[in-house]
Amino acid sequence: MTHILVPVKLVPDLVEELQIAGSGNALDMTWLRLIISEFDDHAIEQAIILKERSGGEVTVIAPDQEGMDDVLFTAAAKGADRITKLSGDFGEGFNNHALARAFASAVEGLAPDLILTGVQGNNDLDGSVGPCLAEYLGMAYVGYVAGVSLEGGKAVIKKEYPGGLIAEMEVALPAVLGIQAAEQPPRYVAVSKVRQMMKETSIVEIDAGDLDPSGGLDVSRMYLPEAAERAEMLQGNEKEVAARLVEIFKEIGVI
Amino acid sequence: MNNDIYVVIEHLRGQVADISYIMLAAGRDLARETGGKLAAVLLGQNAQALAENLAADQVLYGENAALAEFTSDAYQQALAGLISENQPRAAFFGSTTIGTDVAGTLSARLNIPLVSSCSKISDGMIVSQICGGKIMAETKLADTTTLITMIPGGYKPEQGRGGPPEVKPVPVSVADLKVALNQYIEPEVADVDITKEKVLISIGRGIQTADNIELAQALADLLGGAVSASRPVVDQGWLPTSRMVGKSGQRVKPKLYLALGISGAPEHVEGMADAENIIAINIDPGAPLFDVAKYGVNVDLFDLIDPLIEAIEAAK
């Protein structure tokens, strides 16, 4: 039976205002709201689509970040068979090399045929998790994937190129794929179903041991963008702004 | 380790991608700091002619039948050999479907650092844009070869065009491949070619539902344009891929690009930064698109659309 593993992580919710920590070289984690990385959500969806289409089992694995339990129970409610959490020092920020190593050590016991993870996280700075994980496991990696089917020991994938061009590739299994978009948008599940999962399932914990961040970065400075030329902001109530926009449309000749 | 800077050239179906020239411009800035040579690394089969316009001191050309088309593991093997043998000071890759597949795995394989999403080299520092363009990060070159993935924005492709440079063949070895290209699938024929429109009303996640798209369509009809979108709108299945603007979609240069509820992530901006007049309407005063736009309106788009439609109708 095909076993699909989906490593996911939480990233800053970009709707919130982001701040720099006192150190000047990291994000301030105090008020940061974390949400599942959008592309990891697509990876979960793609795994469940594959399971529904051709059978198999889906395991979602994640580092023990604050708020992760909800994400894992939501994945179970969507159809993941097992939810697993890596315990370790994931509180104050960690790099993707360390996380990929932690995933890799856990993967050995799980023996997946296919690993699907988000192509990128919005806070990735030392590369993304997928390629590192593939390399630590000695598997092939292909990213920017928007479509997967399994055919006799191989994954046939659709890899996105700019402008809508697709490269259809074959990848020998086991392999790691960086998911850009699932074949369908991630499904929604009712909160009641997630609550039910909290009662019926439990999260398996795996000890990640000490994290090894080597190969990561020494960031000198983080700051908010200092735009050279910011937009001229139009002020006033909606009617006034609309009138000003019409003037601009006339100036540039589209009315 | 030496002080040379490598730029891994990206090309697809006989065309050098713009990001390659952008990387050469950035690589030149970095080579000036390190005092090394700027070398373009070109991999392919019968691809030597692609070296012609590269503004590099030298082109290292690796020829192999397995490199005729890009696959991640063939490129990775070829470059792992080249980089570990020659130990350049840094190597640039595109933050693209080609570059990120290779740079990420090389970082782990060679245990050397990778700096993602660099838009600019500034006084020898690698300046990256993360968190959808809301945070900048500066990193120094490490004590080992440093890999860098590059996004557009900081340089124009023309800055990396020049040549013809000296071409030096280099041996590359590739074996036991796990990834193979079956075929390219052409994009579906579009109902509307957004690259040809003079006016684009472009919608993002802020549009909230598929039904609301008709509001944008009404504006587009009044201004004689079309509706385009950011990636999440297309991923939701609300509009076809042909309407997507950005890294994975189209590059557009309309006279007017009116963005409704689009945050301005770098992947989106790379598709529309060259539009003549960008107007951003966003409820978040910190939306990065306000740093790109000519005019900005910090309001709820749903409060503005009706008055705007009325004002346009009155003006016509």
Ligand SMILES: Cc1cc2nc3c(=O)[nH]c(=O)nc-3n(C[C@H](O)[C@H](O)[C@H](O)COP(=O)(O)OP(=O)(O)OC[C@H]3O[C@@H](n4cnc5c(N)ncnc54)[C@H](O)[C@@H]3O)c2cc1C
């Ligand atoms: C490899 C890769 C390739 C990608 N390629 C592309 C690409 O080609 N094109 C692309 O667009 N993206 C692409 N992306 C995704 C990109 O990173 C962003 O996630 C995406 O551009 C965000 O789209 P958005 O601005 O619509 O959504 P969000 O970032 O969620 O922004 C929504 C905005 O709407 C505003 N808003 C919400 N409600 C309202 C309201 N009522 N009134 C006014 N404003 C409101 C919010 O303040 C917010 O700024 C790519 C990502 C990756 C990893």
